[in-house]
Structures are given as structure tokens and as C-alpha cells.
Amino acid sequence: MTHPALAIAPFPTVFGRNLLAEVPAFAAPPFLVVTMADLWPRFRGAFPEGTPVHLVETMERAALEAALPGLAGIASVVGLGGGQAIDCAKYFAWRRNLPLHQFPTSLSVDAMYGQRAGVRENGIVRYVGWARPETVYFDLDILAAAPAQINRAGIGDVFCFFTGVWDWDYARDRGRTEAKWPYDAALAAESLARAEAALAGWREIRDLTPAGIALIVEGFRWGGASFHAAGWCPRHIEGVEHYLFYALEAMTGRKFLHGQAVCLGIVAGAMMHGRRADELAGAIRRIGVDMRPEAMGIGWDDVARALAALPGFVRDQGLPYGVAHDFAATDAFLADLRRRVEGELPGG
Numbered sequence: 344m345t346h347p348a349l350a351i352a353p354f355p356t357v358f359g360r361n362l363l364a365e366v367p368a369f370a371a372p373p374f375l376v377v378t379m380a381d382l383w384p385r386f387r388g389a390f391p392e393g394t395p396v397h398l399v400e401t402m403e404r405a406a407l408e409a410a411l412p413g414l415a416g417i418a419s420v421v422g423l424g425g426g427q428a429i430d431c432a433k434y435f436a437w438r439r440n441l442p443l444h445q446f447p448t449s450l451s452v453d454a455m456y457g458q459r460a461g462v463r464e465n466g467i468v469r470y471v472g473w474a475r476p477e478t479v480y481f482d483l484d485i486l487a488a489a490p491a492q493i494n495r496a497g498i499g500d501v502f503c504f505f506t507g508v509w510d511w512d513y514a515r516d517r518g519r520t521e522a523k524w525p526y527d528a529a530l531a532a533e534s535l536a537r538a539e540a541a542l543a544g545w546r547e548i549r550d551l552t553p554a555g556i557a558l559i560v561e562g563f564r565w566g567g568a569s570f571h572a573a574g575w576c577p578r579h580i581e582g583v584e585h586y587l588f589y590a591l592e593a594m595t596g597r598k599f600l601h602g603q604a605v606c607l608g609i610v611a612g613a614m615m616h617g618r619r620a621d622e623l624a625g626a627i628r629r630i631g632v633d634m635r636p637e638a639m640g641i642g643w644d645d646v647a648r649a650l651a652a653l654p655g656f657v658r659d660q661g662l663p664y665g666v667a668h669d670f671a672a673t674d675a676f677l678a679d680l681r682r683r684v685e686g687e688l689p690g691g
């Protein structure tokens with residue numbers, strides 16, 4: 344943690360075991376557990392009988408607002424789940440000004456390190472609010488119980504630093520960076536160092552050893568903390584890979600496992616930049632993230648449509664300038680992407 348951006352401390356983070364059992368001893372009562380219907384049966388035994396619980400069904404902001412009156416008398420909030428439960432817990436903690444304790448149950452997405460909650464307003468994602476958890480708790484037994492491919496997919500929100508920084512390089516070289524976010528070589532270097540560390544540690548990540556989990560978590564932590572500390576600057580942490588994911592989601596109307604779709608975007612983005620595509624595709628595949636469209640419930644035709652629409656999409660959305668703005672998809676590009684994703688090229 345060397346960059347001055349981290350003079351604002353990242354969220355406190357604890358790794359341990361049997362951590363949920365301690366919650367009644369430190370969370371101000373009565374505390375609200377925010378989790379998902381499919382997770383609650385597994386975890387309810389850790390809490391006293393009658394513990395208030397909110398099972399997330401929607402992230403529509405109007406619905407979250409409607410739930411607020413039911414939170415009267417609640418003294419603290421415990422987030423327990425993946426991205427949605429973590430974000431919903433943030434939202435309630437923000438709107439009721441309550442202490443927040445976060446327990447991510449998997450590593451697919453870096454939501455636990457952002458202050459803002461990803462909510463939807465008439466289906467459009469917006470990041471709103473302000474919640475700093477007292478601590479982010481990673482219970483190693485809970486993580487181990489999540490499907491391995493969901494945890495491994497977390498590498499998407501770390502390897503995206505490669506394509507994010509390359510987009511920033513691309514914009515700088517063309518004089519197209521934003522005045523509010525001038526190119527910062529130190530920020531870019533710190534992001535790349537974390538992505539390189541994760542790449543070098545791919546075996547640990549594949550095996551989800553404590554060292555591998557720490558590589559992912561340290562990447563997430565850097566991403567969230569430096570986004571805020573650099574003045575809400577996303578340039579060094581994301582770019583074309585997330586934009587392709589957003590375009591895919593917008594065009595198909597489907598929800599993807601975050602890291603899985605981001606990994607597909609990383610390979611496509613690396614190809615657009617002409618940088619390290621074989622290496623990244625090979626690493627993602629060896630780690631065990633299935634980034635094939637069929638694994639996400641879509642087809643290659645959907646990917647082709649999203650790629651074709653990408654330059655218009657990033658302009659319509661007002662996304663930061665990068666390679667996506669200038670990219671023209673060809674049949675040859677799509678065929679190469681497919682072979683890389685399916686492991687038929689070097690590095691696979």
C-alpha cells in the first residue's frame with residue numbers, strides 16, 4: 344500500500360473462521376441481517392432465534408425505500424452474501440445511518456470495498472450512498488462452501504486492471520484523457536503491480552488457498568479504496584472489459600455472474616489492444632473461470648452483436664474514452680476471440 348491515494352485508509356479487513364458466531368457479541372442489537380433467500384437456511388443457525396432478516400429480492404431503489412419503515416428500531420446492519428446482499432446492506436446502513444458489518448460469502452465481485460451501493464432506478468444501475476463498514480470479514484469456511492467457480496471468477500475484478508490501464512494509456516496517447524482525471528503513472532503502476540501479482544499467483548487462486556484468496560481480496564481492496572481516494576477516478580481499475588459486460592447485459596437483458604462476464608471482456612479487450620491476449624486467456628482458463636457465452640446462458644451471436652454495438656454503446660453511456668470507442672469488430676476478430684476463450688490458441 345504505497346500509493347498516496349491510500350492515505351485514505353481502505354476498509355478494515357479480517358480473515359478468520361467461525362466469524363458469524365461472534366456477531367451477536369459485537370453488533371449493536373437489534374441488528375438486521377441482509378442476505379438472500381437461498382443463503383439464509385444455511386446461516387440462520389448462527390444467529391439468535393427471531394433475528395430480524397431482510398431477504399433481498401430486488402435492488403430497485405423504490406423498493407428499498409419502501410422497506411425503510413420496517414427498519415424502525417434496528418441498531419446495526421449485517422451484510423451476508425454476494426454483491427446484492429452486500430449492496431443492499433450498504434443502502435440500509437446509509438439511509439438509516441447505522442453501523443455496518445460486512446460478511447461476503449463469495450468473491451465474484453468487489454462490491455464489499457465500495458462506499459456506494461449499486462441500485463437500479465427503473466432498471467438502470469446507479470451507484471449511490473455512503474457506507475463504510477466497520478470491518479469486512481472473510482470467513483474462510485464460508486468462502487470454501489461457495490462454488491469454486493464463483494470465487495475464482497473474482498479474478499475478473501483484478502485482471503481488469505490490465506485492460507483498464509491499457510485503456511488509460513490509449514486515451515493518453517491520443518490526448519483524450521479527462522481533465523478531471525489526468526493520467527497518473529503511479530496509480531496505473533500500482534494497479535498493474537496488483538494484477539501482475541495475481542497473474543503470477545494463478546495456481547494459488549485456482550486452488551483458492553488462503554494466499555490465493557488474499558491476492559483477489561487485495562486487488563479488490565486496492566480497486567475500491569483507490570477509486571474513491573483518487574477522486575472517484577475509475578481509469579486505473581476498469582475500462583473496455585467492463586463496458587463489454589455492460590453492453591452484453593443491456594442487449595440481452597440477462598444478469599451474469601459478474602467475474603465471468605468481465606473475464607470474457609478482458610480477453611476481448613486485450614485483443615483490441617493487441618496486448619497479452621493469449622497470456623490472459625490462458626491464465627483465466629487455467630484458473631478455472633468458464634467465460635464461454637454458453638456458460639452464461641447466451642450465444643456467440645449475442646457476443647457478436649454486443650461487440651458490433653460497443654462503440655455506439657460507450658458513447659451513448661458517456662463512458663471514458665478508450666479502445667472500445669474506435670473498435671470495429673470483424674468476423675476474424677470474433678473467430679479469434681472464440682478460439683482463445685475455448686482454449687484453442689497458445690496459452691490455452
Ligand SMILES: [Zn+2]
Binds near residue numbers: 585601605
Ligand atoms: Zn467489476
